[in-house]
Amino acid sequence: MSKASGDDSPGHEGVGLLLGQVMNSHPGYLSGRLEAMGLSLARQTAVPDGREAIREILAEGWSRCGLLLVTGGLGPTSDDVTREVVAEFLGKPLEYHPEIQEKILAYFQRRNLTPPEMVKVQAMVPKGMEVLPNDHGTAPGLLWEEKGRMLVVLPGPPRELAPMYEACVEPRLRTSVGTAVKTRILRVHGQGESFVQEKCEGELRAIGLKEIGYCARPGEVDLRLKSVDEGLLKRAVTRVREILGEVVYAEGGETMEEVVVGLARDRGIRLATAESCTGGLVASRITDVPGASEVLLGGWVTYSNEAKVRDLGVLKESLKKYGAVSAAVAAEMAQGARNRTGADWAVSVTGIAGPSGGSPGKPVGLVYLGIAGAEGVETIEKKLVPERKTFKAMASQSALDLLRRKIQRGAHPFSKTEV
């Protein structure tokens, strides 16, 4: 039984706690990268940052697996002990590497910061381990190969881990794995997990696809298809697109904002946003994508009625007659944003995120979306999950999906197809 980190205090020594998690939720960065290579993670374990717990997981992992990836605990503070425990585990002394120390000092210098004394510990390397350079932080990664097994130790912060993994680890795995299983991640907005399975699974099995997985998040579903047969995978993707149609928004695991910005850039389309309840999240998601500056002409966060009138030209009468959460106001917000920016498409969101502000006629979770284009404005009403952050995520996803469909349909901005 492993012991928690720094567990000097009484009170919970007798309590053993274990959390098991079934990974059909959103995959993490590493499991996603591994899966895209056709590798399936057998197990992912998180342990507290104590020596005993780390030693135990190293021993267990090394005995179970051909590849053991360990992340975290390489920082400079006293609870960062992974480096030391790995050295002990491999039976290698820690050696000081002055060239790593120099790199760390240069890292601080570039940021006009004084390096604290204790960063030196990050220049220590278990004798004989390969050093993986860290271009985005201070702690280098460590790699050990022995009798066809590989132990890789990576820093925990994602912005350090990801580039190091992609530069130093993935290419080596690719060599050793060779041609493996291919994956397609089809993303669906606006239909539930059960619906997607009912419509697709039988058909996919009928054409010979065996590995089919589902992953539901608020307002969307991933359909993951795997096969060693690239041709089969292509036929499967085509079949899913035929069955589900326009609700499929990506087939390589792209995010909705990546799809929207990609489409808009390709077609020279420019966008604007007018947000009430999403509070800037639609614009922020668009600007998460490099190149968004070519696409987004402007955005407004008009949380108050005054801002809606002043900044977007929403009519006071509409607010009075229909309320801020109404199709009429959503339409005027979208048109206001489009008129002010000259965007090809402007999208608007107004709704009730909660927890307060709802009423029997307009409950928490109600949202109106507007989309204004050259030929006019359209609105839709949705009832979303009445939990603030989930609501914001779903409402912003719906707004981005409206933009996606309009851009994809191109010259026919107001086809009869339901949005």
Added chain:
Amino acid sequence: MSKASGDDSPGHEGVGLLLGQVMNSHPGYLSGRLEAMGLSLARQTAVPDGREAIREILAEGWSRCGLLLVTGGLGPTSDDVTREVVAEFLGKPLEYHPEIQEKILAYFQRRNLTPPEMVKVQAMVPKGMEVLPNDHGTAPGLLWEEKGRMLVVLPGPPRELAPMYEACVEPRLRTSVGTAVKTRILRVHGQGESFVQEKCEGELRAIGLKEIGYCARPGEVDLRLKSVDEGLLKRAVTRVREILGEVVYAEGGETMEEVVVGLARDRGIRLATAESCTGGLVASRITDVPGASEVLLGGWVTYSNEAKVRDLGVLKESLKKYGAVSAAVAAEMAQGARNRTGADWAVSVTGIAGPSGGSPGKPVGLVYLGIAGAEGVETIEKKLVPERKTFKAMASQSALDLLRRKIQRGAHPFSKTEV
């Protein structure tokens, strides 16, 4: 060796992969809740959604621990097998519960959706297990107690898991754990992990505190203090605040946006935002907090120069002379937002998020923040991490921190203290 889910395909059968993770990164929801109760998670393991892997982790966890929490795999699709595997593991048959089925149907009805046939599987319960109602989704949770040990099975989606855990599980743990270790999570913005440790650890150990942990995220550090002695913990918090001063922005683990909205509501302060490179993220984070509508008067996403001039009154000459990423433009953006809304404080952000758009004089990661109040406007320059999403997170955090400091200082909007 566990086998991956639905692993019918050849190509990667021989590859065993194990990912070990040291949990000094941002704690997850459940580990955070457990820690706040003074319980330390001994281990957290994620397995693929295959029967064999789930069976193995159940057996392992049940033999190691007094409390085993299992999440996920309760959905309606064919790869959701947790319910069945738990039933097998406990040796209990699955029983159909019509009252759960009715609840599920009502859930779909409220959303005007047709329930798919296969949701019925979610109304099956291993005989004798306690049913935990799900008010935010379809799959109920399951609980089993035997000889002082507890197995809890919860749905994976956070918006279903969290309320169920808080309503049905936490109160029972509280009863069985009794008075346990207390935790304080002090959050620091603008100082690194090493600095925080160098300044605080010796002093904290000197007053008798033994459990001290650090958790670094881009632009901030959590300092976690634990003790059974509430008085000692209070003295420790006071001491840290004396040592670190204004950089400590929370002591109960609150987010920066919660602190800002809380302070502004308490003091009747109203805010506005003018964002370029953060693209609406500052406003979106403010509006993540319930009650933000009392506080946020309006926000602009002025990604383009045209929008800065048109919507915020930035001078064309300033853009020409200093460029969009400059102290002058940050100042004019903040003042423009303040003038247009009548806010007490308006904050602005303009910078280079990358990956392109940088130059030797103005590299990717450079950002100017402006803050306008009754007595004028101030700006600061920062060099942040040149990775787009990390940059946006750090820049938005700095903007919120500017608002926090100004609101906290109250009547002296432009003290000499550095920001």
